[in-house]
Amino acid sequence: MSFSLPERVTLKGPNFIREVFERGVGVPGFISFGIGNPAPEAIPVKVIEDAFDFIVHENPMGLLQYGPMQGDARLSELTLERLSKVHHMNLEGQGLIISNGAGQLLGLVPITVCEPGDEVYMDDYTFTSAINSVRNMGAKAVGIKTDEFGMIPSELEKAAQSGKGKYIYLIPNFQNPTGITMPLERRKEIYAIASKYDLFIYEDDPYGEIRFAGEHVPSFKSFDTENRVLYAGSYSKTLSAGLRVGFLLGPEDVISTIQALKNNTAGQMPLVTQKVVAHVLDQIDYDAHLENVRKVYKSKCDAMMRVFKEKGSSKVHLTEPTGGMFAWMTMPDTVDCDEFFETCMNKNVGIIKCGAFASDGVENGHAFRLSYTVPTIPEIEKGMEILCALTKEYCGE
Ligand SMILES: Cc1ncc(COP(=O)(O)O)c(C=O)c1O
Structure with a gap:
């Protein structure tokens, strides 16, 4: 057929x-x-090899059964601790999903929140999977003009006036593909527009920890007083892409809905890779x-x-x-x-x-x-x- x-x-x-x-x-x-x-x-490599060795031998049955839907507890704890202490995010009323890399979230977020015909605002040039997963939902991946500081607020506002917008997708640090980082003032302007048009912000930050010049810029999530930011991170670029471990922090009700969709479509994350990442974080000086x-x-x-x-x-x-x-x-x-x-x-x-x-x-x-x-x-x-x-x-x- x-x-x-x-x-x-x-x-x-x-x-x-x-x-x-x-x-x-x-x-x-x-x-x-x-x-x-x-x-x-x-x-x-050696640290990860040793972690595999330890994890596999320490408690094999702890790896060989189904794990918790919401992810490995120690990994969640360590991830939340870092988001709070190092990245100054307020965890009150927030939930966390451990995902198959930040990549899995690019699909899960539009599937959860978009209706066909909705608009999602993103940089004119941005990460291919973020564009395609929105298109695959029947929503529109609307390109917004950018300058050397990233998305231009007045251009975003023009688009948002359609009233069809659902969220703004941004890679504020070292953007893929342009390498541009959005300064704080620009982030605040974009946040104000999100607030005015009641859009949420999907802040995709897999590169945020790899700053090698200039000053740290606070994430959207760190000043998210209106609870409208979903923050995605990943251990792919800092430990290993092959382990496929990422995470999403956001308002508890939205996160539990995304988690339910993940449960239905992808089930649990493998325990072994999550425990390896948690063990590495426990063993090494991550900074x-x-x-x-x-x-x-x-x-x-x-x-x-x-x-x-x-x-x-x-x-x-x-x-x-x-x-x-x-x-x-x-x-x-x-x-x-x-x-x-x-x-x-x-x-x-x-x-x-x-x-x-x-x-x-x-x-x-x-x-x-x-x-x-x-x-x-x-x-x-x-x-x-x-x-x-x-x-x-x-x-x-
Ligand atoms: C902007 C962006 N988001 C997400 C991902 C996916 O990363 P992960 O390996 O965590 O799935 C990438 C990978 O290239 C990326 O560039």
């Missing part, structure tokens, strides 16, 4: 990330700035570990910036991230970006065309995402030299 699938579940943008991966795999000397994986050197992670990312980002400043075309703009994994390269409008991309690929350098991240209503732009996390520093330098030479060839000195 042939299944008749609703159109909404088939809606998705172009998968340029996979294209770069597939075309680059096995090609000798290929340098990919395309892969958004965490830096391998930042993963504390000292994060300092090491930040050093790794800083040195790689610095290498990318250094070569670009020395050798890139002055007509091309590259964002200077203060944390996270991505930089955003904007070309003059006259450049044919498809051709530029093909030339890069032919020279064995992979970058991601901005169309991969375009939310609804966003016109074809002239930008690329560059990730500095996976290549080694010599590879970053070599790849950037090739890329910079091409920027001069296409755009002039």
Whole structure:
């Protein structure tokens, strides 16, 4: 038989990330700035190996049965403690979900809160899964114009006047794909608009702990006096992406509804990975570990910036991230970006065309995402030299 699938579940943008991966795999000397994986050197392999060993032998039956729906109790306790003490979030009236990475939440939140026809406001270029999961619900992933500080409040307000808005999706720290961090004043302006139009804010913060320059900016959740922020975090970028452990903090009633949906569709999280993360957090000085992670990312980002400043075309703009994994390269409008991309690929350098991240209503732009996390520093330098030479060839000195 042939299944008749609703159109909404088939809606998705172009998968340029996979294209770069597939075309680059096995090609000798290929340098990919395309892969958004965490830096391998930042993963504390031995600590995690030891944690697995301990967990598996300490109480095997504690791992081999169904676990609690709401997640491992010790992991929840440690996560909440950090959100309260380090990130100054008020936990009163809040609930926590332990999830299969922050990624699972990108699906669960729109499924729980959106009706077909609703609007969700997000940056014009943002994380692909956040866009597609909203589309798959039959809701609209409305792209809002951004500047060097992130989403522009007046543009958000224009869109919100439709009265169809449900929530605002934001990655306020080291945004994927642009690397931009939203300053506090901008966060406050966005919060005021959310309040005026009674929207909630989905603050997706998987990179927040990886600040390697500049000053910490308080999260939306830390000043959420009206209880309208859902805050998502993850251990993927700070410990290991393969463990698939993330979390969501938000108003108890909303969280318990999302939890019920998760129970029905995905059941419990594996116990073993949750207990490994909890054990690691119990065993190590997590802040000292994060300092090491930040050093790794800083040195790689610095290498990318250094070569670009020395050798890139002055007509091309590259964002200077203060944390996270991505930089955003904007070309003059006259450049044919498809051709530029093909030339890069032919020279064995992979970058991601901005169309991969375009939310609804966003016109074809002239930008690329560059990730500095996976290549080694010599590879970053070599790849950037090739890329910079091409920027001069296409755009002039
Ligand atoms: C903005 C954003 N949210 C969520 C995720 C998913 O992270 P996790 O590995 O925790 O599922 C990513 C991963 O790249 C991301 O960039």
